[in-house]
Amino acid sequence: GWDITTCTFTCDAAASEAAGRGGAGSGTAGDGTTGAAASASVQGCPADLVPVWKGQPEPRKYQVQAYQAAALENRIIVLPTGTGKTLIAVMLIDYFMAKASSGNGELQRGPLTLFVVNTVALVEQQARVVQVHSTATGIRVNKVTGNTVAWTRDAWEDVL
Secondary structure, rough: OHHHHHOEEOOHHHHHHHOOOOOOOOOOOOOOEOOOOOOOOOOOOOOOHHHOOOOOOOHHHHHHHHHHHHHHOOOOOOOOOOOOHHHHHHHHHHHHHHHHHHOOOOOOOOOOOOOOOOOOOHHHHHHHHHHHOOOOOOOOOOOOOOOOOOOHHHHHHHHH
């Protein structure tokens, strides 16, 4: 068996690439490569175990690196505003939804992903990004704020 703890995550130029560009997720990296075309960033991991995301927009190299590390290991991703953390979150949602799907690609009851933000405006924005960019079959996005749901058991059953 392969031990995941032997993988080493390297995010060689994420901060400098991110600082040089605004935007949420597409474009070319500082080294001229596009995100998905970048080589695997998790050293020591067999190539067939390194997760690949095939959605749009094409992620930058540092987004691919952060996604792969977070998919394989428990990670917290910290990047400046405007560097595409939401796209990384969509990539991870898709990855874990695919892992939980049945053999025919249909989602079973669960898994649930809770994407927490601190304003109603961000709830709207993040839900829209997940709906537009997710590649998960049958994904359902519910927007829940303090003002939208009566906090009863029935309300939670509807949301979940």
